[in-house]
Amino acid sequence: MQKDQNFKEKxxxxxxxxxxxxxxxxxxxxELPSGKKSFREFIKHPGASVVxxxxxNNQIMLVNxxxxxxxxxxxxxxxxxxxxxESYKATMIRELFEETGLKAETMIQLAPIHTCIGYSNELxxxxxxxxxxxxxxxxxxxxxxxxxxxxxxxxxxxxxxxxISDGKTIVGIFWADKILKDKKLQLRxxxxx
Amino acid sequence: MQKDQNFKEKxxxxxxxxxxxxxxxxxxxxELPSGKKSFREFIKHPGASVVxxxxxNNQIMLVNxxxxxxxxxxxxxxxxxxxxxESYKATMIRELFEETGLKAETMIQLAPIHTCIGYSNELxxxxxxxxxxxxxxxxxxxxxxxxxxxxxxxxxxxxxxxxISDGKTIVGIFWADKILKDKKLQLRxxxxx
Numbered sequence: 001m002q003k004d005q006n007f008k009e010k011x012x013x014x015x016x017x018x019x020x021x022x023x024x025x026x027x028x029x030x031e032l033p034s035g036k037k038s039f040r041e042f043i044k045h046p047g048a049s050v051v052x053x054x055x056x057n058n059q060i061m062l063v064n065x066x067x068x069x070x071x072x073x074x075x076x077x078x079x080x081x082x083x084x085x086e087s088y089k090a091t092m093i094r095e096l097f098e099e100t101g102l103k104a105e106t107m108i109q110l111a112p113i114h115t116c117i118g119y120s121n122e123l124x125x126x127x128x129x130x131x132x133x134x135x136x137x138x139x140x141x142x143x144x145x146x147x148x149x150x151x152x153x154x155x156x157x158x159x160x161x162x163x164i165s166d167g168k169t170i171v172g173i174f175w176a177d178k179i180l181k182d183k184k185l186q187l188r189x190x191x192x193x
Numbered sequence: 194m195q196k197d198q199n200f201k202e203k204x205x206x207x208x209x210x211x212x213x214x215x216x217x218x219x220x221x222x223x224e225l226p227s228g229k230k231s232f233r234e235f236i237k238h239p240g241a242s243v244v245x246x247x248x249x250n251n252q253i254m255l256v257n258x259x260x261x262x263x264x265x266x267x268x269x270x271x272x273x274x275x276x277x278x279e280s281y282k283a284t285m286i287r288e289l290f291e292e293t294g295l296k297a298e299t300m301i302q303l304a305p306i307h308t309c310i311g312y313s314n315e316l317x318x319x320x321x322x323x324x325x326x327x328x329x330x331x332x333x334x335x336x337x338x339x340x341x342x343x344x345x346x347x348x349x350x351x352x353x354x355x356x357i358s359d360g361k362t363i364v365g366i367f368w369a370d371k372i373l374k375d376k377k378l379q380l381r382x383x384x385x386x
Contacts, residue, residue, distance in 0.1 A: 007259045007266055007338050018211040018218055020234040023312055025211055025218055030261060032335045041213040042262035043236075043312070066200045067310040068223060069235035073200060074310055081311070112358045116308040116315060117260040117267055118274070119216055119236070123358075142225045145200050156371075160378070165305045165316075167360045174367035178349075185353070 007033050009040070017041070045122035049092035050079035050113070050168045052176045053102055054130040058152045060176055061132075062169070063099050064145040073145060075164050077172045079124070088125040096129060097137060099144050105131025108189050113171055124168055126175060128191055152177050200226050202233070210234070238315035242285035243272035243306070243361045245369045246295055247323040251345045253369055254325075255362070256292050257338040266338060268357050270365045272317070281318040289322060290330060292337050298324025301382050306364055317361055319368060321384055345370050 014028035024044045031037055053061040066073050080095035082088065089107065096102055108128040115122045139147070150158075155173045158164040164173070179185050179193075186193055207221035217237045224230055246254040259266050273288035275281065282300065289295055301321040308315045332340070343351075348366045351357040357366065372378050372386075379386055 008264075009259060009261050017213070020210065020218075020220060021232060023218065023234040023236075025213075025216065027213060028261070033259075034335050036335060039214060040261040041216045043216075048311075066202060066226075068202050068221070068233040069312055069314045070307055070310050070316075071201075071314075074307070076310075111352060111355045113360045113363065114263055114267070114358045115360045116313065117263050117269075117359055118241075119262055120309065120313075121262045121264075122309060123263075124360075142227050142229060159304060160381070162304045165307045166310055167306050167308045167317075167364060170306060171360060171363050171367070174364070174371075178367075188353070 043120040046082045048081045048124045051092045051127045052172045062148045076169045092127045101137035102132045104129035236313040240275045241317045244320045245365045255341040269362045285320045294330035295325045297322035
């Protein structure tokens with residue numbers, strides 16, 4: 001890979017064009033490497049965490065959630081935005097608990113995912129969680145519709161049919177499949193199956 | 194999965210809060226299933242296509258592109274936004290040509306990817322392209338920095354180290370790995386390796 005430095009788009013000017021509760025939208029004028037000028041519109045996002053809750057026996061926990069922007073109920077891995085001052089790991093623990101009522105004994109950070117680099121700086125971190133225990137936490141039914149334990153092979157099938165279409169969830173399922181089948185990857189990420 | 198109908202968030206009111214060249218940002222007031230009210234801020238996106246250019250011998254073509262929102266040069270599958278009136282397939286053909294100078298003999302639509310369902314309706318379609326031929330097209334160096342043919346096993350390794358972090362690219366690499374290893378999946382998607 002070549003060095004970023006020579007290819008950077010330099011910021012000439014910038015303004016915040018929308019400040020919402022969720023979205024902070026910016027419009028910058030930039031100079032391209034060729035000297036040409038252009039505009040970049042993008043969102044500043046606090047980051048988020050997504051977790052693979054491993055239930056044992058090749059099963060993971062997915063949740064059903066209605067997503068207004070796509071007007072659809074989506075089958076997803078538990079995930080959520082970082083609250084001010086929170087770490088990726090703390091976010092992951094909180095979201096796992098809020099969305100599934102589960103607490104994990106083992107939590108492993110896997111890898112970063114940039115969700116939509118064309119117009120957002122959102123950076124997600126993917127975690128593995130196992131040694132899961134149920135609590136008596138009541139799931140917020142305004143957010144989560146149902147819990148769906150699913151076999152990895154069935155989850156892969158739902159990716160192939162397009163029924164699972166959420167990007168972070170597809171990434172997490174493929175990762176889980178690799179981890180479950182590859183002892184070297186388990187060792188590398190310090191995961192005991 | 195339960196029916197969407199009972200869990201839909203109903204739109205009460207809505208306004209467009211930013212109309213840019215790239216981003217169309219909306220803020221809707223919604224009624225949650227519980228009767229509570231809330232706001233949803235989101236982006237309307239025209240959709241996009243992403244392509245796995247299969248070079249043969251377990252190699253795919255990635256491109257290096259500087260991405261302003263994340264202020265980084267990213268290693269990605271060729272991809273791009275739908276132009277007005279364009280189909281997903283036509284977008285994929287155009288972007289493959291513009292970003293790599295390649296033309297494909299075989300093009301197969303694989304599956305949909307919603308990139309960031311928390312705040313965008315963006316829907317990407319993933320394609321497989323093979324039977325690739327070089328043309329004398331000059332790559333736009335304001336957009337693409339370099340072409341990077343890479344072995345699937347090396348691409349997987351870059352996912353595990355976090356060096357490949359672009360969501361759509363991670364999904365495409367995992368898909369390519371599955372297709373290359375699974376004859377049944379090749380038959381199912383009518384792909385000849």
